[in-house]
Amino acid sequence: MVAVADVGVVVRPRVPRGPSTGSLTRWIVLLLVGAYFLIPLYAAAAFAMETPDGGVSADVFAGIPSQEGFADAFGLSVNLALVTIVITLALMIPTAVYVHLRLPRVQRLFEGITLLPIVIPPVVLIVGVLQVAPGSLKGTPYLLALEYAVLAMPFAYRSLDSGLRALSLKTLVEASTSLGGGWFTTLFRVLLPNLRSAVLSATILTIALVLGEYTMASLDQYETFPVWMVVFSQDDAHVSVAVSLLSLVVVWLLLLGISLIDRRRGRTTTGEP
Amino acid sequence: MAVVLGRLKAFSGLAPFAVYAFVFLGLPVIAIVVGAFTDPATGEFTLGNIQVAASGIYLQGYVTSIELSIVTAVVPGIIGLVVAHVVQTSGSSALRRVVSTASGVFANFGGVQLAFLFIASLGSSGLVVGWLKALGFDPYDHGFSLYTFVGIAIVYMYFQIPLMILVITPALEGLKPAWREAADNLGASGWQYWRMVGGPVLVPSFLGSVLLLFGGAFSAYATTQALTSGSLAITPIQIGGFLNGNVLSGQENVGKALGLGMIVIIAVVMVFYSVLQRRASKWLR
Numbered sequence A: 001m002v003a004v005a006d007v008g009v010v011v012r013p014r015v016p017r018g019p020s021t022g023s024l025t026r027w028i029v030l031l032l033v034g035a036y037f038l039i040p041l042y043a044a045a046a047f048a049m050e051t052p053d054g055g056v057s058a059d060v061f062a063g064i065p066s067q068e069g070f071a072d073a074f075g076l077s078v079n080l081a082l083v084t085i086v087i088t089l090a091l092m093i094p095t096a097v098y099v100h101l102r103l104p105r106v107q108r109l110f111e112g113i114t115l116l117p118i119v120i121p122p123v124v125l126i127v128g129v130l131q132v133a134p135g136s137l138k139g140t141p142y143l144l145a146l147e148y149a150v151l152a153m154p155f156a157y158r159s160l161d162s163g164l165r166a167l168s169l170k171t172l173v174e175a176s177t178s179l180g181g182g183w184f185t186t187l188f189r190v191l192l193p194n195l196r197s198a199v200l201s202a203t204i205l206t207i208a209l210v211l212g213e214y215t216m217a218s219l220d221q222y223e224t225f226p227v228w229m230v231v232f233s234q235d236d237a238h239v240s241v242a243v244s245l246l247s248l249v250v251v252w253l254l255l256l257g258i259s260l261i262d263r264r265r266g267r268t269t270t271g272e273p
Numbered sequence B: 001m002a003v004v005l006g007r008l009k010a011f012s013g014l015a016p017f018a019v020y021a022f023v024f025l026g027l028p029v030i031a032i033v034v035g036a037f038t039d040p041a042t043g044e045f046t047l048g049n050i051q052v053a054a055s056g057i058y059l060q061g062y063v064t065s066i067e068l069s070i071v072t073a074v075v076p077g078i079i080g081l082v083v084a085h086v087v088q089t090s091g092s093s094a095l096r097r098v099v100s101t102a103s104g105v106f107a108n109f110g111g112v113q114l115a116f117l118f119i120a121s122l123g124s125s126g127l128v129v130g131w132l133k134a135l136g137f138d139p140y141d142h143g144f145s146l147y148t149f150v151g152i153a154i155v156y157m158y159f160q161i162p163l164m165i166l167v168i169t170p171a172l173e174g175l176k177p178a179w180r181e182a183a184d185n186l187g188a189s190g191w192q193y194w195r196m197v198g199g200p201v202l203v204p205s206f207l208g209s210v211l212l213l214f215g216g217a218f219s220a221y222a223t224t225q226a227l228t229s230g231s232l233a234i235t236p237i238q239i240g241g242f243l244n245g246n247v248l249s250g251q252e253n254v255g256k257a258l259g260l261g262m263i264v265i266i267a268v269v270m271v272f273y274s275v276l277q278r279r280a281s282k283w284l285r
Helices: A002-014 A023-049 A070-102 A104-119 A122-132 A142-165 A169-178 A183-194 A196-212 A215-219 A225-233 A237-269 B002-012 B015-036 B048-053 B056-088 B093-107 B111-122 B127-134 B149-173 B177-185 B190-219 B222-228 B235-243 B254-281
Strands: none
Touching: A023 A237, A023 B056, A023 B111, A023 B127, A023 B149, A070 A104, A070 A142, A070 A169, A070 A183, A070 A196, A070 A225, A070 B015, A104 A142, A104 B015, A104 B254, A122 A142, A122 A215, A122 B015, A122 B190, A122 B235, A122 B254, A142 A196, A142 A215, A142 B015, A169 A183, A183 A196, A196 A225, A196 A237, A196 B111, A215 A225, A215 B222, A215 B235, A225 A237, A225 B111, A237 B093, A237 B111, B015 B048, B015 B254, B048 B056, B048 B254, B056 B093, B056 B149, B056 B190, B056 B235, B056 B254, B093 B149, B111 B127, B111 B149, B111 B222, B149 B190, B149 B222, B177 B190, B190 B254, B222 B235, B235 B254
């Protein structure tokens, strides 16, 4: 008798969860939110492709590279991105490996320091930077790259940390050293190949950051890609909207790439303890 | 002695990172703190910069900044929670995957590109405004403008809602179905379940996430600057103004005092955030 009653109560909760999440409400919510996210994208595309005579043409996208100032600004942003990536990886990979391996107790402290840039808004940071930087550094746009490496620290650390956690780091390092590998051999020939996807996702996030960073670049008065977009919009808003849309699509594809990598990594590491 | 030397040697591996972080993050912050308390004319200690930063238009700047950040943390916070809940309970794994991927992408997206997207839709000659005009309603005749507080708030939601979905989904997943079943078995209504079980477990996560959203909105500069060219006087824009050279003589260090104020506010918010996170993690394992 008791057993029957038990079965009865276990089955009951499986009925749908009441009227608050009825499927009509659900679809209305998703439809409204979906519209909020998709309409601006559609509007930007339509706005960019609108011609003066009321027609529609995709020529505006083809004309972007030849716009005045575009090549210089985009080139500068790409260079800054490359320098930032080199600094970030050279600094963060050895340190993250070292902390995981030798100083597990300072992991929290290290993580705390890498998260500090979140507490300091870029607009405040650049004020301090321009105060202390010597004239020789202020005269070059690569001061920005040095600071972008700071802004990239939080997510570079997170990518590398989750990559390192998925490895049996100690075993790998011990195997490498017992086969006669030095610190550099271990880092470059054993650990890096295993951290490929973590390094790749840190790199992509850094590229997205540098190509979109406006605050510090504009206040340091260098015409990077986003700064150019704002300046150019005074002349032709259609081109600026087209460039925004295009750069968004590129960044989105990169970020989609990361989430695919993450999913693959998730699948390959779930079997580990 | 040997132990101490060994420790020191172990820590020396941290030196390159520590030096870099100190030079490019620590020194600028020290310069701001010192500058905030320094008289630009005499170089002596003063509270004058702080006093100016905490009064008049600058105090108003903080008020507007905080109001904007509260609105763009709470409203997207609630919308994000509802969307995450709806998606999570839909039982469709395809929907869940699409929403989580899209959120990851949209949450990373702000700055000037976002500003242009909205100029094309809600600007005075934007597409959506055109549709509304065709229906006989011109929002710009009824007090709406993209380049004001309300307009900026609508734009911020574009990255705040996805961020909320990302950070609140793990908390929603932590609500064990067994709790719901137990409540049902004891005869609780849906409302009673949320008021007495689900709600209290979610509250720390929800408040923590809203604080995170607040911090993001509070420090944002690019979107507002690109949209309003600096006419909406929030604190980040005012700080930028000091660098662009709009400075009264004697007030050169007020920008640093404003910056120090921002750091203090975000630091306080983050302390509350970590307290709430610890509370939240009690249930979410």
